[in-house]
Amino acid sequence: MSSAVYEEHPSFYGYPQIRQGPETPPYIAPPSNNPVLRGLPLAIVGTLTTKLNLIASFLWSNAGFGILRNIKELDEYEARYDPTVINLSHGSKDQPIDESIMGDTGTDDPKASNRHYSAAYYTSAYRAGRLTPTQVITGLLEQISAKKHHSVAFLQIIPEKVLAAAEASTARYKSGKPLSPLDGVPVAVKDEVDLDGYEMSLGSPVDFTRKDGGTSWCIKKWDDAGAIIIGKSNMHELGLDTTNNNPIKGTPLNPHNPSYYTGGSSGGSAYAVSSGLVPIAHGADGGGSIRIPAAYNGLYGLKPTHGRISILPSISLASSCGVMGPIASNMTDLELAYRILAMPDPSNPVSSLFSPPSPSPSSKTLPKILGICKPWFSTSIPCVLSACNAALDHYTSLGYETIDISLPYLQEGQLAHALTILTEISTGTPSSALSSLTASNKILLSVGAQTPADDFLLAQKMRALLMSHLAYLWRKHPGLLIVTPTTPNAGWPISGGAGDLKYGVSDANMSVRSMRFVWLANFTGCPALSIPVGMVEPEVGNGPKVPVALMAMAEWGNEDRLMDWGRCGEQWAWRDGEEKVWKAKGWEDAAEWMKG
Helix, strand or coil, X not given: CCCCCECCEXXXXXXXXXXXXXXXCCCCCCCCCCCEEEHHHHHHHXXXXXXXXXXXXXXXXXXXXXXXXXXXXXXXXXXXXXCCCEECCCCCCCCCCCHHHXXXXXXXXXXXXXXXXXXXXXXXXXXXXXXXXXXXXHHHHHHHHHCHHHHCCEEECCHHHHHHHHHHHHHHHHCCCCCCCCCCCEEEEECCCCXXXXXXXXXXXXXXXXXXXXXXXXXXXXXXXXXXXXXXXXXXXXXXXXXXXXXXXXXXXXXXXXXXECCCCCHHHHHHHHCCCXXXXXXXXCCCCCHHHHHHCCCEEEECCCCCCCCCCCCCCCCCCCEEEEEECCHHHHHHHHHHHCCCCCCCCCHHHCXXXXXXXXXXXXXXXXEECHHHXXXXXXXXXXXXXXXXXXXXXXXXXXXXXXXXXXXXXXXXXXXXXXXXXXXXXXXXXXXXXXXXXXXXXXXXXXXXXXXXXXXXXXXXHHHHHHHHHHHHCCCCEEEEECCCCCCXXXXXXXXXXXXXXXXXHHHHHHCCCCHHHHHHCCCEEXXXXXXXCXXXXXXXXXXXXXXXXXXXXCHHHHHHHHHHHHHHHHHXXXXXXXXXXXXCCHHHCCCC
């Protein structure tokens, strides 16, 4: 790492140069310049884009990617290709996973309109002998098999493997030796990691399965803890959009309102939690793909610090933006799942430098400061602003201080992130696979393949500029959390109806809009947490209300700060007086079938 870009810091590896960014005009939401395509026009353009570079080149320019060439300040920054920053002073290498270091999960009363069954519900029932993992998993597999709207959330389930794991867990409980607070708890795993015995397709027709088998490290940690992996969950093809519209593999519909998408690309995982099938699911996040589905489904979603969670031997298609993380129905389950996923991998040269995640004493003593970039924050629609501002009032009542902050080049930074991740995924996808993909992804990958090396380099210089400015903010305001809505919109309606589900849709304007706030954490490597804070009327139709979410982004390695913040938000949404968030209309009461 060059000393011209990275300053030495006593407790961090890879900490950016602490440097205030340039003053730029206040953020204005970009115009919607991209054509919206569906049906036959989408199919035609998709095919032509793969064959005619002229069309792909036009779409690349029309997206505005060339704007980085006009930013002279980028000449003052060295390109940063990897946003990994490691806090070397946190935690102990021998930190155990124990319920005592986490808070309570509230009530698991099925009559409560705002609570799902938690991991603790299952494990307490197992210990008391009221249920066994075998009973729970047998009933769950029957439910998924019998109901199409559940089965579409999974790409592959191997019943004999799942039942064998459940029987092994049942035997451990009978002998009084469960492995962890996750033993016997059903979980779902997104089809973006390797799982021994399963195929990996990334939600596409392409076979990405490792020929030598094996399970990704982070998922192996769940398996080692006794979690029952139900199967591979559905995802947006190659993770390349935020709806989880997947004409080839099927599209799970939002359990809150089936006229809306679950969000993506971890939509199958979010569906499985929101519908009550599992309390915890694994997701992947390269541009909000954990936090957006969590937001659209009234759940909690964590995007951890870049590099913390190992997926070896799997390989990420978006290595400089993407991370793995959990989705859960409550903060305690989210924290439990995260701590196990994030155990350092000794074979991974980056993950091995992290300490196991554990509460940091300093997180309790740092000032409680919420930074808001008002011009950016205020581009959300009114109902989202109302719900998020009400939640911020709650935080203020708990002693949090809100301050105004400025963030430079937000529009240009989002374009730099989009350019980077599109180019990475385009490079990592075999060219021979292009013809088998959905039309919308034929367009995206063809556009990504147009990126000149000079422009990719400029995008990484923009990454360095933004990371340096964030470092400046955190040195000026220790403990600062940067707060925005998770998305400026309240969900994403299926505006084209059944036709969009059958043929797909390309709506780059809405895709960019949905990622307006989430991209920054991916591009700079910071951890971020999305929490539900309200329910609003749907934009389309007269169906049930849809969730709204608030997001906080913390300094590198400061997930514990986010956990504290998330618990305060959970108290606001679920535990104090009037309910702000409730279970989905499509939620299944597991008590009705889990006894087998």
